[in-house]
Amino acid sequence: MRTWILIFLCAFVTPLISTPESRDLIRITNATRDDVRNIEHSGAWVNYVNRTGVVVEATVNQQRALAEKGYRIEIITPDITGIYERNFQESDGRYLTYAEYCDTMAVIATTNPAICRLETLGLSYRGNLLLMMKISDNPQIDEPEPAVHFEGDIHGDEKIGWAITFELLKYLVRNYSTDTIVTRLVDSREIYLLPMYNPDGYISSSRYNGNSVDLNRNWGWMWGDEISQGASPFSEPENQAVLAHIWRNPAVTFVSYHAGTTFISHPWSYCYSYQNAIPELNLIQFLSARYDHWTHYTYGQGADSMYLINGSTKDFDYGYGMMGWSIEVHLQKTPPASEIDPCFNLNLPAMLELIHLAGKGIHGMVTDVLTGTPVPCQIWVRPADWLSYNSPTVGDFHRFYLPGTYTLTFRAPGYRDTTIENVIVPATGDSAVWLEVRLTPDSTAPLFAYRHIYNSFVNPSSNRTYPVRALGPRDSTAFLLDNGKTICLDMGKPVYNREGSELVIYRSSGTASAQVQGAQSWQGLWVTLGTASAPETYLDIGSAGLDSVRFLRLTASGTFYLDAVEGVNTSGITTDKQRQTDHQPPLRIFPNPARTTAVVYLNPPTQQPATLKLTDPAGRTVQTFTIAGQSRTLSLKGPDGRRLKPGVYFLRLNRQTPVRLVISE
Template sequence: MKKLPKLFLISLRKIFKSSKFILILLPVLICIVFLQDLKASEFEEIYARVWVSSIQEKGKLLAERGLDVDAAGPDWVDVVIDSQRLDDLLSKGYDVEVVFRSSQERNQALFGKDWDLQFHSYSDMVAEMEQAASDHPDILILDTLGYSVQGKMILGAKVSDNPDSEENEPEFRIIGCHHGNEFMSVEIPLLMLEYLTDNYGSDPQVDHLVNDLETWIIPMMNPDGRTYGTRYNANGVDLNRDYGYIWNFYSPGIFSQPETKVIREHGMKNNFSISLSFHTSGDVVNHVWNYRDYPVADSAFVVDISEEYGSYNSYWVVEGYQWYQTFGDCNDWSYGSRGDIDATIETDNFDIPNVWSLNKDAILAMMERTDDGIRGTVTDRITGEHLEAMVTCMELGQPVFTDPEVGDYQKNLLEGTYTLKFSANGYQDTVISGVAVKGRGGATALNVELESGSEFYATHVISCYFYDPFSYPNNYQNNPTNASATLGLPDSTFASLGKGGHIELDMGENTPIVNFPGDDFTIYEVGPTPDGYNVYYSELPYGGTWYSLGTGYGTTSFDISSLSTDTIRYLKIEDDNDGSATELYPGCDIDAVTHPREPVSVPGDVNADYLVNLSDVIYLANHLIKSGPPPTPFEAGDVNCDCEVNLGDVIYLANYLLKSGTPPVPIQECECEYRF
């Protein structure tokens, strides 16, 4: 127990003399002083090594639900456990060697009694970042992205030549300290922040990176864990198992902790191209996937930049799964849900100058690679408004997203020729082929304008879990699909959820499912054979209640008129747990979720395609002369507002389009009763 400060004791004596109730208050005051320390001791952290004699035994161990794996080798797995899990592993016959009985024992053994003084504390980190922002206000702003369990700030520093503005530039991110006892993971981000700010104006490479990129540095995302020198946050949760992509009960829930919510919300506001998450201990470049042994869609680029990073320091470059399997980690969520190529960099946890020397140039190289490929903006063809859009390289499949504020995108690609599809909610897809990429040294510019369309669709994967019946090292051998296949309009590309698996989708902040007459949305289930599934909705993306909406089989449409809400933003689809878990493409196969655009009245839009052009003239003439389909709605055909739909409207609309005549009159301005 810490000693009470001398001045604090003197103050207590003065209070004691002046108040007869101090005997009641004193225990309360002492509890307040030590509350933080008591909180840290609530959770056991036993560091142990489990020796395994075969790949089968290793696979069996990794399949233990909720087991917190720290590292692995050919014949061993390092785990962080409590006494109950230790007894459980021993009872199952595992060869378990306890290395440290607590985080404090570990820290003192590795770093000595003054372990906390060898690295930046939370207060040191705050002071250093505030000083950097004060010294370099022209290229750095400091933002409190959110707060930890115990209310400590999670600080992010944005480094750019116009840090107060969101610009049309590639974005790069560095995160440190998912695990509070991985002290070096704080030091490297802070040193990079110092390097960029101190060398701006004198180093041409730094000038380029600051002027042409937006870089976010988040040195300490787990300040509570760092304060106590523990792996976990103040709730005893491993934050790097709390993300939503292939989450599998390794934390209390999907994005259950305030710290991971902060990273998700920040990631949703920024379209990061490349990210680095620093960890210890080991000399490793760990790239996606971590949950399965299957090349990611962008494997060529991912492996290329990972090997380049390793070329600077001889770190081992490995797909995460091939090292050891994890679920619900930051890398897989960043890539699987956001298209951000995020790698874990494992460094030594000692000798700051040496680790910095090994990683500085490698980090700078990754920043340089952020602009490789194709980049541009996506806008509305008519208004020029920047759109929140999805960009998919058709040869690869995994989408990236535009910045929600500026509308710019960055698709990292190696040299070659590609076909890109551009999609935005309520707009028609646009496909552009023959786009040449020169490789390194700058991106090919491609700005795209989209035409309005008639349907909305799911825009983001919040979370997912695809059930898998196999064990390490053969997980997901029958399911090569990706969750992002559920986004966008139907295209026959699907995500197989696995038997009993599920996916949670965001229909968009401004484009929720809306209750209209008739069916309100459709789930396209398009696999080899029709499958059944359950559908739920919620008011929150995570942490809320999921209410049943009904069941589907194959492609099914749903009407929400009987619900207590008129709009739905968050949707959950869960396989009905029927069928074989080992078949190819197991479980239901979800291609898309769409719903009609809210009916709007566009003057002159006779055929309801949200455009006004000669097709409307032809459509109306065909209705009047050849008994073709009527205008939608019928009154949309009365473009001259004379309370009749006749050939005069055809002539009026043609004159407007071809000779810049008087524009069509909005329906709401015509107070007419029409005869159908």
């Protein structure tokens, strides 16, 4: 190794690289993990931390800036950027271009429809496709089977992550029906593969997406205090698309492949283990050890063995009830193409074992005792007292647990809590147990905060609470919302304006206050509803000019002990009278997007005049229409007669779920 020591007094150093944007692989010998954020402020990309220092990719100018701060630098590999580019461009390589990748995904799905479904989750910041392949024996439908998720290339320059995820896809397809292990796994699991999470970065060989945001700092668990974190949690379209996928398809395990070192990094990354370890540490360590058995990567809590990260995927994954990892698979981010197969072959047994282990533990189905329909719910498992979610469409749930005895509580807005004790995961056979859970509607049960979407980072030295403690009905177990920090919660269903108050905020301790805002979308527009400044603060959404809210955002003044948010005089189920309203015919809008007029179609037509309300994203009524029969043409103008501004609006028939209407330029 050649050493290049940069000294502050040097006026000029001859660059060893070809262009100012090229980077060297360097080691900062007098830095520790506590210096990582300071190093990242220079624009350098941190790969890993060990006893010899912090290993970084940095341009010449960034190295000068770091030297001026007193850091000592050794060059490990000059022009690592050029090496990666040459590796990518090798004539015999199997790193596909973006266009080749898209074409190949389409061909695989078209030629293997019995086990493959290709879905476009969304578009990247620059309009490139986010392609997800579902592999299962009935890929076109959702079945009550455990789901697993593998993704690569969230950092676009770490192309080996894309390669091994794509190789897994090809391996499963090629070996289905001939390999008994692959066939059994495909037939009994729903396997989701997102090889190219960050197509913008893949195309440009950049860590960031097309908006210069690090997508692995933009997730909603403890977001903030990071470089390139984005304007807000989930500000980037790539992360919004994957978040929506998770809500539709909660997984047992969620693996994100990275490169630049080798390590199996499990939650938490926002804090050190001496500050907080995940409540189910034994589970994540067991699964990590099984991956390490095949790869010998070693494993540990992300912040301990690498460095502190806020807004990471794996922390959010576990916060949502999934076992999540960032797995670093190679010392080079884009090694020669000749190393793709060895790297994949090293990881393949571990990948297959994770898919297999997703079938162990506690599984089941949650339905309404009266109707038999699926009930979306939280599943809280003791002794750890941690939650997960079932499928909102099918009602099935799946969670890996080791053999032992557990207590489960099933909780859904508008239903009585159902607790099942002495659930035994056997140590023999398939080590799994199946539960049929039927929830009883209860008109006295209120709506409550059902899902955490994001929160600002906390100081883990003094705040060791979790945002999920603000979910569910009040129980005197609180999330400490630090001064000036924000949390966003999903009530699960709209809370409609009625006579009097519709919401109550419970503060379990202290004297601090919190501003409360509401919206119909978790992205806003946010409207202030009031200030929670008492143990129980009641809020009237109508006084803020809103017809309904579903999402709430609280910002603390002082340390606010947020116990719960509940609906007042409203439940999560429908009464007989509400059912009559809910059974109004569905509506369709054409065209959509529209410019000046749109036609609303009802099928079947109404027999009596019905009310259509057009609202903005904040829930404020823009225009009201009356419709009778099968259709009506709407003039998209405001009360002043002027054409409505372009943007997103919502049209609702009586109290049905609103339908999105886009008004274009």
